[in-house]
Amino acid sequence: MKRILLFLATNLAVVVVLGVVASLLGVNRFLTANGLDLGALLAFAAIMGFGGAFISLLMSKPIAKWSTGAQVIEQPRNATEQWLVESVARLSRNAGIPMPEVAIYEGEPNAFATGASKNGALVAVSTGLLHTMTREEAEAVLAHEVAHVANGDMVTLTLIQGVVNTFVVFLSRVVGYLVDSFLRRNDEEQSSGPGIGYLATTVVCDILFGVLASVIVAYFSRQREFRADAGAAQLMGNPRPMVSALRRLGGLEAGGLPQGIAAAGISGRPGWMALFASHPPIEERIAALQGR
Numbered sequence: 001m002k003r004i005l006l007f008l009a010t011n012l013a014v015v016v017v018l019g020v021v022a023s024l025l026g027v028n029r030f031l032t033a034n035g036l037d038l039g040a041l042l043a044f045a046a047i048m049g050f051g052g053a054f055i056s057l058l059m060s061k062p063i064a065k066w067s068t069g070a071q072v073i074e075q076p077r078n079a080t081e082q083w084l085v086e087s088v089a090r091l092s093r094n095a096g097i098p099m100p101e102v103a104i105y106e107g108e109p110n111a112f113a114t115g116a117s118k119n120g121a122l123v124a125v126s127t128g129l130l131h132t133m134t135r136e137e138a139e140a141v142l143a144h145e146v147a148h149v150a151n152g153d154m155v156t157l158t159l160i161q162g163v164v165n166t167f168v169v170f171l172s173r174v175v176g177y178l179v180d181s182f183l184r185r186n187d188e189e190q191s192s193g194p195g196i197g198y199l200a201t202t203v204v205c206d207i208l209f210g211v212l213a214s215v216i217v218a219y220f221s222r223q224r225e226f227r228a229d230a231g232a233a234q235l236m237g238n239p240r241p242m243v244s245a246l247r248r249l250g251g252l253e254a255g256g257l258p259q260g261i262a263a264a265g266i267s268g269r270p271g272w273m274a275l276f277a278s279h280p281p282i283e284e285r286i287a288a289l290q291g292r
Contacts, residue, residue, distance in 0.1 A: 018051045031194055036177045042170055049165030057158040060114045061101075061122050070103035070124045080130060084142075088123055091143050091235050095150040097121075109133070109249060113145035114154060121149040133248055140232050140241035147231025153224045160220050164213035172209055176202035214276055221278040226288050239289040246289075250282045 022028040022044050030041035064070065076082035081104070088102045100113070100121035107126040115121035123145045130138060148154070180198035229246075233239035274281060 017055070018048050021051065022047050030173070031177070031198075036174065038174075041173055042166075045166045045169035045173075048169050049167075050162035053158045053162035053165060057154060058116050060116065060154065061120065064112065064114045064122060064124065065103065068105040068107065068124065070105035070122075072101050072103045072122075083135070084125065087139050087142050088146065091139075091146040092149075094235055095146050095231070097146070097150050100146070100149055104130075111141050111145055113148040115149070117155070118149055118152065121154075123149070133245060136241045137245040137248060140236055140245045143232035143235040144228050144242065144245075147228040147235065148224070151224065151227055151231060153228065157217065157221060157224065161217055164216050168206060168209040168213050172202050172205035175205050218276050218278055222280045225279050226285065229285050229289055233289055243286050243289050246282050246286050 019028070025043070025047070027040045027043040027047065030037045030044055065072070073081050073085055076085055084104070085102050089099050092099050097118045098121075100115065100123045103122060103124040105124055105126055107128055109126060109129040109132050111123070111125040111129055113121060113123050123142065125138070125142065125145075129141065133141070176194070176198040179201040180195045183197040184195055229239075229242055232242045236242065279285075
């Protein structure tokens with residue numbers, strides 16, 4: 001329930017802020033008496049699309065900490081925490097990036113990386129993963145997350161999300177305007193504002209195009225997972241530890257992550273829902289690591 005409320009509250013706040021920005025810039029007045037102002041609409045769509053994506057990116061680390069209960073290791077309190085900090089420090093040094101924050105959270109086997117930049121990243125691992133994996137396997141997972149940071153995957157996926165969001169907002173309103181104009185073509189007196197056809201069509205198109213956009217973003221996310229696996233193999237010196245970690249995960253139920261950070265986790269999803277999954281099936285990831 002806490003995660004759901006946080007998700008709804010965050011998205012509502014983002015929409016309100018972006019709506020105010022669009023209003024102040026005057027780009028929300030793209031429906032004019034002379035028709036649709038495509039330039040203003042594109043600016044409005046870009047503000048809503050990229051603005052929402054980048055605000056989510058900037059908020060990703062504090063939201064991840066709050067929603068998972070992840071505790072950043074300031075001073076290691078035991079041998080496990082000491083090993084975690086030293087492992088991430090070594091992997092980060094080898095990857096050529098600044099040391100991320102390292103955190104632990106209670107949960108089923110999983111891990112994630114998040115943050116707005118390479119200089120302010122967070123790598124978190126669950127207690128379930130530490131309890132069920134060998135040190136070598138857990139280190140491979142840490143290497144995978146460090147590779148995400150080194151590859152700039154959070155920013156890359158944010159840019160992709162911003163592009164598709166912009167097109168969703170833009171195309172939905174163009175289609176809504178065309179449908180509304182068609183439905184009111186025989187009206188002798190048309191009101192200056194949009195009709196019910198515009199509003200209904202825009203909502204439907206937002207949903208349909210949003211689903212298609214999710215498929216596109218998920219595809220790129222899966223490609224970043226293959227690359228992070230390869231990066232982990234390189235950091236570990238060979239692919240065997242990552243293959244072993246993935247095989248162990250294949251027999252475990254990966255812990256759920258909040259939607260905003262799921263793309264930086266380690267789980268996979270089989271079946272036709274794989275089109276919407278941020279991670280490829282574990283079998284495909286193992287095959288890619290083994291060069292099959």
